[in-house]
Structures are given as C-alpha cells and as structure tokens.
Amino acid sequence: MGGKPDVFPEKLSEWKIYKGNLSLLQPAKGLIPYALNTPLFSDYAEKLRFIRLPEGSSINYSAPGVLEFPEGTLLVKNFYYSADNRKPGINKNIIETRLLVKNNSGWKALTYIWNDEQTEAFLEIAGDEKMVSFINKEGIKQDIRYVIPNQNQCKGCHNSNDQLMPIGPSVSQLNGDYHYSTGTMNQLVYWKQQGVLHNLPEKTAIPRTAVWNDPSSGSLNDRARAYLAINCSHCHRREGPAQTSGLFLTESETNSTVLGINKTPVAAGKGSGGRMVDILPGNAYESIIWYRMQSHAPGERMPELGRTSVHEEGLALIKEWIDKMKSID
Amino acid sequence: MKYSFDKINNLISNLSIAAIIIFLLFPLTNYAQKDFQKKYQTQMILAETGTIIELPEGSFSLTNTLSLEGKKKITIRGKGMDKTILSFKNQTDGAEGIRVSDGSEILLEGFTVQDAKGDAIKTMHVTGISFHDVKVEWTGAPGPENGGYGLYPVQCESVLIDHCVAIGASDAGIYVGQSKDIRVTNSKAYHNVAGIEIENSLRAEVYNNEAVENTGGILVFDLPDLIQKKGGQVKVYNNSIHDNNYENFAPKGNIVAAVPSGTGLMILATKEVEVYNNRISNNQSAGTAIISYFTTGKPIKDKNYDPFPSAISIHDNIYVRKTGLPVGKDPLSFIIGKKFGEEVPNILFDGIRNPQLLDTQGKWVLGQCISILNNKGQSIANLDAEHGFKNMVRADDSLNCNN
Numbered sequence A: 001m002g003g004k005p006d007v008f009p010e011k012l013s014e015w016k017i018y019k020g021n022l023s024l025l026q027p028a029k030g031l032i033p034y035a036l037n038t039p040l041f042s043d044y045a046e047k048l049r050f051i052r053l054p055e056g057s058s059i060n061y062s063a064p065g066v067l068e069f070p071e072g073t074l075l076v077k078n079f080y081y082s083a084d085n086r087k088p089g090i091n092k093n094i095i096e097t098r099l100l101v102k103n104n105s106g107w108k109a110l111t112y113i114w115n116d117e118q119t120e121a122f123l124e125i126a127g128d129e130k131m132v133s134f135i136n137k138e139g140i141k142q143d144i145r146y147v148i149p150n151q152n153q154c155k156g157c158h159n160s161n162d163q164l165m166p167i168g169p170s171v172s173q174l175n176g177d178y179h180y181s182t183g184t185m186n187q188l189v190y191w192k193q194q195g196v197l198h199n200l201p202e203k204t205a206i207p208r209t210a211v212w213n214d215p216s217s218g219s220l221n222d223r224a225r226a227y228l229a230i231n232c233s234h235c236h237r238r239e240g241p242a243q244t245s246g247l248f249l250t251e252s253e254t255n256s257t258v259l260g261i262n263k264t265p266v267a268a269g270k271g272s273g274g275r276m277v278d279i280l281p282g283n284a285y286e287s288i289i290w291y292r293m294q295s296h297a298p299g300e301r302m303p304e305l306g307r308t309s310v311h312e313e314g315l316a317l318i319k320e321w322i323d324k325m326k327s328i329d
Numbered sequence B: 001m002k003y004s005f006d007k008i009n010n011l012i013s014n015l016s017i018a019a020i021i022i023f024l025l026f027p028l029t030n031y032a033q034k035d036f037q038k039k040y041q042t043q044m045i046l047a048e049t050g051t052i053i054e055l056p057e058g059s060f061s062l063t064n065t066l067s068l069e070g071k072k073k074i075t076i077r078g079k080g081m082d083k084t085i086l087s088f089k090n091q092t093d094g095a096e097g098i099r100v101s102d103g104s105e106i107l108l109e110g111f112t113v114q115d116a117k118g119d120a121i122k123t124m125h126v127t128g129i130s131f132h133d134v135k136v137e138w139t140g141a142p143g144p145e146n147g148g149y150g151l152y153p154v155q156c157e158s159v160l161i162d163h164c165v166a167i168g169a170s171d172a173g174i175y176v177g178q179s180k181d182i183r184v185t186n187s188k189a190y191h192n193v194a195g196i197e198i199e200n201s202l203r204a205e206v207y208n209n210e211a212v213e214n215t216g217g218i219l220v221f222d223l224p225d226l227i228q229k230k231g232g233q234v235k236v237y238n239n240s241i242h243d244n245n246y247e248n249f250a251p252k253g254n255i256v257a258a259v260p261s262g263t264g265l266m267i268l269a270t271k272e273v274e275v276y277n278n279r280i281s282n283n284q285s286a287g288t289a290i291i292s293y294f295t296t297g298k299p300i301k302d303k304n305y306d307p308f309p310s311a312i313s314i315h316d317n318i319y320v321r322k323t324g325l326p327v328g329k330d331p332l333s334f335i336i337g338k339k340f341g342e343e344v345p346n347i348l349f350d351g352i353r354n355p356q357l358l359d360t361q362g363k364w365v366l367g368q369c370i371s372i373l374n375n376k377g378q379s380i381a382n383l384d385a386e387h388g389f390k391n392m393v394r395a396d397d398s399l400n401c402n403n
Helices: A151-157 A187-193 A222-230 A239-247 A290-295 A312-323 B002-014 B016-044 B331-340
Strands: A031-034 A046-052 A074-082 A092-103 A107-115 A121-123 A128-135 A143-146 A177-180 A183-186 B052-054 B058-061 B068-069 B073-076 B086-088 B094-113 B119-137 B149-154 B157-162 B165-167 B172-177 B179-187 B188-189 B194-199 B202-205 B211-212 B216-221 B232-237 B239-244 B263-268 B271-276 B279-283 B286-291 B309-313 B318-320 B347-349 B370-373 B381-384
Touching: A031 A177, A031 A187, A031 B179, A074 A128, A092 A121, A092 A128, A092 A143, A092 A222, A151 B016, A151 B068, A177 A187, A183 A187, A183 B202, A222 A312, B002 B157, B016 B068, B068 B202, B068 B370, B149 B165, B149 B211, B149 B239, B165 B172, B172 B188, B188 B286, B194 B202, B194 B211, B202 B239, B211 B216, B211 B279, B216 B239, B239 B263, B263 B271, B263 B279, B279 B286, B286 B309, B286 B331, B331 B381, B347 B370
Parallel strands: B052 B073, B058 B086, B068 B094, B073 B094, B086 B094, B094 B119, B119 B157, B119 B165, B149 B172, B157 B179, B165 B188, B172 B194, B179 B202, B188 B211, B194 B216, B202 B232, B211 B239, B216 B263, B232 B271, B239 B279, B263 B286, B271 B309, B279 B318, B286 B347, B309 B370, B347 B381
Antiparallel strands: A031 A046, A046 A074, A074 A092, A092 A107, A107 A121, A128 A143, A177 A183, B119 B149
C-alpha cells in the first residue's frame, strides 16, 4: 500500500504483444486467444482476449474459481466496436486495451487508450470517456458514451479480499469451443495440447458455464445464473466489494435469501426504485434487480461501473427468469 | 497592435456580447472542470504514504466518483467546508461522490460534497478513517431522488466523525455500518430521513451532536443478513435530539422507510446501549422507541440473527413533548395516536423480550433488562406488539430495573 508505483510502458506497442500493424491485433508468438462462455456486458463493446504465460510455465487445473496463473502471466483484453455489428470485425474502432499483469506482488491492472488514428494506445491511469456509434444487430445506429475506468475503478470490480484479481478465466468459463486459425477446438483441450494446462480431468468432470444467450447450452436458470455471476458476482460475493449488501450472486450460491429472493435491501437508497425486495418471484417489474438493470441513472444502475447503456437482451433474460420463478417460502 | 485591436473591436460589433460569452467561456469552463477531475483523481492514484492532497478554494463540478484506493496515511484537505465545494450535480458515472477503500489512516477534512447521485462519501475497509469539518448535502427540498447516505463508513475500524454536517440524505445523513470503534461527535444532521445511524456496529460513542428536523434523529439498529452482526456497546450522550418530525421521504424498500416521522431516538434489536444526558424534545411520535425486529413486520430468515434489544439503559435524559397527535403517517403512529391521543408517552417499548434472557418468573436475568430510570419528563408505553398491540398501556414504572 502506498509504495512506489511500478513503472510500466507508456505505449501499448512496447509490450510487443502484436505483430505487424498494431490495429489488426495480430497476436505475436506465445499469445493464445480465448473467449468466455458468458462474458461481462460492457456497453455492447466487442472483446478480443489473449493470454501469455512466461516461457516454459504452465497452469494447473483447478475448479471452481479463477485459475491460478504463474507469475509473469499477461492477460490482454481489447475493447472495440465494429462499424456494423452485423459484420463483426470489419472497420473496427478500438477504444482501449486492458492488461492484467501478474508480478511478484500480485496482479496489476493497466489501461491503454487508443488514439483516433488507431496507430497506438497510451497508458492512462485516470480514465476517460469517448462517444462511440455503431450499427447494432437490428441495423439501427446506436450512440454510446463509453466510459474508460480509472485505475482505482479497475479494482472496484477486480477485487477479492481487497486483492486485485482476474474475473473471467475460470475452467467453467473457458470450457467451450474457440475458432482458432488452425480450426475449431475446445479451449481447455487446446491449452492442454499447447502444454499450458496440466491435469485436465475427463471431459464429463469439467464444469461448464452456460452461454447466456444460447438456450442449447443450459436451462433458463443456468443461463440467468451465469449472466448474474459474470455481471454481478465480482462485487456481489462474500470476498467482494458488495459484501456489505449481503446479496451474493455467484453461480454456486444456494441460499435463496442471499441470492436476493424476497430479500430486503440494505443500502440501496433510491436504487430500490420503491421496490421492497431484490427478487420477487414471478414479478420482475417489482424486483430491485430488474429495476437497477434497466436504470441509466448513476447511483441506481447496476453494475455501478462498465455501462452507461442498458443491456436489453440481458435484461430480457433476467426478466424471463424472475417472471417464471415460482414463489418459495 | 493597433490593427489587431481594431479587428477585435470589429468582431465585438459584429457579434452580440452574449454570443461571445457563450463561445469563449463555456468550452473553457468545461475544460477546466474536466481538468479538475482528472488532476485530483490522478493525485489520488499516485499518492504515496504520508501525502496531503490539498483541494483549492472554490466550487468545482465533477462528473465521476473521486476514489482513493489501497492507500495509507493520506489526507484530502480542502480550505474549509464552506470554501471548497465539490458539486456532483452533473455526475454521470460512479455510485458515490468520494469513495475510499482498503486503506488506513485516512483523513478527509475541510470540504463539502454536494448533490452526489448516490452516496456522498463512502469509505469501506479502512482502519482509521476520520472526517473533520466535512459537509455532505443535497440542496433543494429533501426528496426520494436524493442520494442514500451522506457520510458512509462501512466495514471500517476506528472511525471518527467530528464537526461534520449532513443534510438531505434520503436514507441516513451520518451512517456508520458494520464497523468497530466509532466516535461521532460535534456534528449536526438535519433534513435527512435518519440523522445519525449506527448499524450493526460495535463500540460506538455518539455525543455532543445535534440531530434536528429529520424523520428520525438518531437510530441504533441491528439488522439481519449482513456480514457483521450483533452490534452493540453503543453510548449516546450529551446530544440535542429535537423536532425530528420531517415527513419520511425514503424510497420504499429501505428499512428507514419504516421509521415513523416524529422519532427522536430508535433502538432496534441492538444490545448494550446506554443513552444518557441527552435533551430529547418535541419529537412528536416517539421520543425514544425500543423495538425488536419483529415489530418491523419483516420476515427473519437469518438463523444467526438475534432480533431482540437487550441490556438497554436510558437514564438522566430530559424529555419534552408538545401536546398533539403523533405526526407519523405510518401504522405505528396511527395506533399510538388512537390509544394515547395528544399525550403520547415519550418512551415506547414494543414489549417483546428475548425469552432466553428471562428467568422462570419471567423477569430479566441480571444485566439484560431494558432499564429506563431517572429521566426528566419520563413517560413510558408498553406497546404489546407481540399481541397485535391489543394491550397497549402506559407503563411508567415498569422498566425501573438496573443493569
């Protein structure tokens, strides 16, 4: 706490994670692209993720929870908008690239903001905001005020017992197919083949997070819980910054009150929207979770950070889940 | 020189003064305000142990939370609560005005936080957090659109709130939750739903404060389903708690939305609370209320939660009340008004006692009773909440036990 800050490169290019033209995001040798089954919603930004382990090191299989990565691991996440979401990857506007670096004192979060020319990205600790517009999946132009978090806000979410931590890369989130340049393959199997993941058990013994918008991947309950887990439980769990609320939304939570069912709020303030409980089974409209997901207002909207727009499709999923929930006592 | 001066003169004659002002000043102001946010946020991120971050005199508009994280021995110091104003009226991001987390020995002093969209100043997981000469306020008429908490230390240790002011919070002006070793002193809270609230906290002293014209002046609460439970060892003394008759404007769903307008001091389910040498006057529904969680009507599912108040001592206070019906619009005020009319007793006990703390004769075991002794203007009602308020009675001599 309060020691000399580490010195990191001012420019993204200095990390040498891409080859050739920086804006093409072509990974250099040693970077493996990956995706999560159900990712965090970030104002409709698309994300391209990579992992790089130090030469010769590897990860041991562990579940549940985020994998234990060796010192020197680099996690890369690019946030960008395709000009037309119906043609993803074409005419990308890259906004920021976030790095999580594990060194001998733990994880560090770094944010590089891209210039308008898309030729370089620069380290920024105090955050920023940008207006972005794109054509959405329905073919309608959408404008979003995209907020780039400051360094403290990174830890607002990436936080376990006050230590900075990755959120996404758990075995169950990685247990899905990825379209590699060499072909499509299960990510965990690929990692094993590449020698970066050891002790992978039988396929049937590996947990798998449902894909929130793919009904073939899990039941409505599984998909809603996966969505709440990745979008909320980085704060809303016993080790997280929202532990004061007593509302915990991890995938493994089984206590119905703790999950919000008929639970009165603690410090919601106007975020309650005049509703009495976090989840009223059978009635999303009267549930605080629904209210806070559909709100734009700072001080009401949830998650607190990472969105200024409403995730209509995610909201629809949670609404259906609550509306179809049978009341329990 | 002459040439350019003429040019400017021409320009002025061609444009209206107002247009120039808009053209020149607005972008500059916006730039300056954004600059302020970035400058101080950067300082807070880079601050090394022992740093004093000085805020200048003036009024500054911020659009996002200012946050301090993982720091030790940091002071954020303005030029005085009426000289350095941080306005969050135009806030677009962040759930609080200022947020301090995971730190130790943090001092906030000499500034005002105005109109935050959520909570004004939240501090979490800080050991040694002090607020001195800090004002938190929501301007304009109090309403449910105001933020929830003013000064909001939660899960902190060694909390000091001294010479602070809190105005207009739609939950609690000064709120200390799930914390340990707390002093709230020399402070003033008004036009909040709850003036000062100590919740699920251990070892708190609340003294020399003024809680006035809130819905409820001072609340000492213990609630279920939280990480830190079993709050207690709270002393409330030498405070002036008066005219807390403000209409309850808390958004529904929040526990304070159930506090009757006209409440001076309320003790809910907390253990070991001593209240003395206070002047508790003209709180027209309940000068002091001592209640169990059952009386809130909310279900209890937390098996580790103790819903009963016990070991309460209320002595040597001065009670004053104007003749008149209770002002609250809630069911409890209604029932009390119906029973007692314009002469409502100053101290209301819901009558629900923890059966595990009673002996075979139904008397409190030693040290656990609700003791009300030696107060000036003392009058007591037993509400008999357990039996649906059926046998509500004046019981002025019923709680003269010693702890």
